[in-house]
Amino acid sequence: MGSRDRRRDDSAERAVFRALAGMRDADLPHEQMLEILLQAAMSTVGVGNRGAFEALSTALAERPDLGGWRAFVARDLMIRLPFAIGQTWSRGWEPADVVRYVGRRLGPGRAALAAEAVSEQLTGYARVTVDPRWHEQVAEFEVAPWWPTGSAAAQAHLERDGWVAFAPELLELVGFLLMLPGLERVGPPPGDYRPLAGDRPTPPKQVDERVLSRIRALLAKAEATTSEAEAEAFTAGAQERMARHSIDMAMVQAGGGNDQVRGGRPATRRIWIDPPYEQSKTVLLNSVAQANRCRSVWTKNIGFCTVIGFDADLEAVEALFTSLLVQATMAMTRAGRIEEAGGRARSKTFRQSFLAAYAFRIGERLTEITQEQTEAARAELGDDRLLPVLASRQQDVEDRFEELFPSVTRGRSIRVGDRMGWASGRGAADQATFGTSSAVTQ
Known part of the structure; x- marks a missing residue:
C-alpha cells in the first residue's frame, strides 16, 4: 500500500x-x-x-x-x-x-x-x-x-x-x-434530452437488424466449434459483413445528409472490461475498434473502455469483441494444455502474453479484411463517391474523440514476459487462412 x-x-x-x-x-x-x-x-x-x-x-x-x-x-x-x-x-x-x-x-x-x-x-x-x-x-x-x-x-x-x-x-x-468521480459526458442526462430539430418523424435505422442477426449467428458458430480453423473462418465472415455494412450505411447517411439523418454523427459506447488480464483485453478491444474505424479509450481506474464511432460500427465492435474474448479464452486454454512446461503455460505471465499477442494479430487480420472490403466497394462505387464519405466520417470520429478526451495520454505498452505465451497467442490467431466468406455457411 x-x-x-x-x-x-x-x-x-x-x-x-x-x-x-x-x-x-x-x-x-x-x-x-x-x-x-x-x-x-x-x-x-x-x-x-x-x-x-x-x-x-x-x-x-x-x-x-x-x-x-x-x-x-x-x-x-x-x-x-x-x-x-x-x-x-x-x-x-x-x-x-x-x-x-x-x-x-x-x-x-x-x-x-x-x-x-x-x-x-x-x-x-x-x-x-x-x-x-x-x-x-x-x-x-x-x-x-x-x-x-x-x-x-x-x-x-x-x-x-x-x-x-x-x-x-x-x-x-x-x-x-x-463519492463516485466524474466521467466524460457522452450524452445528455434525463430531462435534458431533446430530439434534434431536423430529425425526421421516422428516421432510417442506423443498423440493419437482419445483417446484425447474421453476424451474431456467425460469431455464435465461431464460439461453438472446437476447430480453430473454422472459428477463424466464421469470424472472418462476420468481419466481412460488418465492414460492408458499415460502408453501406455510410453511403445511405451521406445520401440523406448528416443534418437530416439521426446517427449521422459519431456516438459513444462504454464497454466494461472484467478482470483478469484487463490490459490485454483492452488491447483486443482497441484492435477490433481500429479495424472498424472507431477509437477506444480505457478508463483504467473505473474499469471500462469508451468506444467512439458510428452506430453500425459500434454494434460490430461490441459483438465481435465479446465473441473474440470467448474464442481467445478457449484458445489460451488449449495452448496451456499443449505447451505445459513446468506449469509455465498456466502462469499469469504466460496468459497475459498469450492474450496480448492474440489481440495484436487479430487486429492485423481484421484490418486486412476491412481493407479488402473497402477496395471492393471502391471498385463498385468509385473513388469519387466512397473515399470522401469515409474520410469525412473518420474525421468526425477524430473530432469527437478530441472533444471528449482532449488530454488523453498513451498508456504504457504491455510487457511481454513469456515468449512461449507470445508465440502461442500469435499462432492461435494465425492458425487458419482467416479467409473468405466462401468458407462460411450463409
Missing part, C-alpha cells in the same frame, strides 16, 4: 471511530449523527475498507431506537438515494455504468438495489426527455417492482427485509454513489 492509500485508509478509520463514538452519545441530534455516519461510510467505501464499514453497519443496526431514530434514518436515506443517483448522472454516469460499478465494488445485492433505484427514478421523467439508450439500458436490468404502487422502493425494502438487514445496505449504497 502506497503512502497516499495509507493516509486515506487511516482517514477512513478515524471517521469510523468518530461515528462509533457518536453512536454512543444518545444526546447527539439525529441530523448530526446521520451526517457523521454518512461521511464515515463514504470514507470506508472510497478506500474499500470492508472491515471498517462492517463495524459501522453493526453500530447502526444495533443503536437503540430512541427519539424516532430509525424512522428518521430511513426517511432521510430514502430522500438521499434518488439525490445520489441524480448526482451520478450530472457527473457523466449512465444507468448501466452505475449498476455495473456498484456490482463490481459492493456486490450483486447492492447492484440490484441500485438498478431498482435507477429504474424508479427514470419513471419521473417524460419519456421523450430521456435518451432512448437509457431506456434500453434500464430494460436490461429486468427490474420487476414488487413494492406497492406509490410506495418508495427503499421503504418497501425496510418493511420486507427489516432494519438490521437493509439499513446498512442503504447507507453503504448512498455513501458509495455520493
Whole structure:
C-alpha cells in the first residue's frame, strides 16, 4: 500500500471511530449523527475498507431506537438515494455504468438495489426527455417492482427485509454513489434530452437488424466449434459483413445528409472490461475498434473502455469483441494444455502474453479484411463517391474523440514476459487462412 492509500485508509478509520463514538452519545441530534455516519461510510467505501464499514453497519443496526431514530434514518436515506443517483448522472454516469460499478465494488445485492433505484427514478421523467439508450439500458436490468404502487422502493425494502438487514445496505449504497468521480459526458442526462430539430418523424435505422442477426449467428458458430480453423473462418465472415455494412450505411447517411439523418454523427459506447488480464483485453478491444474505424479509450481506474464511432460500427465492435474474448479464452486454454512446461503455460505471465499477442494479430487480420472490403466497394462505387464519405466520417470520429478526451495520454505498452505465451497467442490467431466468406455457411 502506497503512502497516499495509507493516509486515506487511516482517514477512513478515524471517521469510523468518530461515528462509533457518536453512536454512543444518545444526546447527539439525529441530523448530526446521520451526517457523521454518512461521511464515515463514504470514507470506508472510497478506500474499500470492508472491515471498517462492517463495524459501522453493526453500530447502526444495533443503536437503540430512541427519539424516532430509525424512522428518521430511513426517511432521510430514502430522500438521499434518488439525490445520489441524480448526482451520478450530472457527473457523466449512465444507468448501466452505475449498476455495473456498484456490482463490481459492493456486490450483486447492492447492484440490484441500485438498478431498482435507477429504474424508479427514470419513471419521473417524460419519456421523450430521456435518451432512448437509457431506456434500453434500464430494460436490461429486468427490474420487476414488487413494492406497492406509490410506495418508495427503499421503504418497501425496510418493511420486507427489516432494519438490521437493509439499513446498512442503504447507507453503504448512498455513501458509495455520493463519492463516485466524474466521467466524460457522452450524452445528455434525463430531462435534458431533446430530439434534434431536423430529425425526421421516422428516421432510417442506423443498423440493419437482419445483417446484425447474421453476424451474431456467425460469431455464435465461431464460439461453438472446437476447430480453430473454422472459428477463424466464421469470424472472418462476420468481419466481412460488418465492414460492408458499415460502408453501406455510410453511403445511405451521406445520401440523406448528416443534418437530416439521426446517427449521422459519431456516438459513444462504454464497454466494461472484467478482470483478469484487463490490459490485454483492452488491447483486443482497441484492435477490433481500429479495424472498424472507431477509437477506444480505457478508463483504467473505473474499469471500462469508451468506444467512439458510428452506430453500425459500434454494434460490430461490441459483438465481435465479446465473441473474440470467448474464442481467445478457449484458445489460451488449449495452448496451456499443449505447451505445459513446468506449469509455465498456466502462469499469469504466460496468459497475459498469450492474450496480448492474440489481440495484436487479430487486429492485423481484421484490418486486412476491412481493407479488402473497402477496395471492393471502391471498385463498385468509385473513388469519387466512397473515399470522401469515409474520410469525412473518420474525421468526425477524430473530432469527437478530441472533444471528449482532449488530454488523453498513451498508456504504457504491455510487457511481454513469456515468449512461449507470445508465440502461442500469435499462432492461435494465425492458425487458419482467416479467409473468405466462401468458407462460411450463409
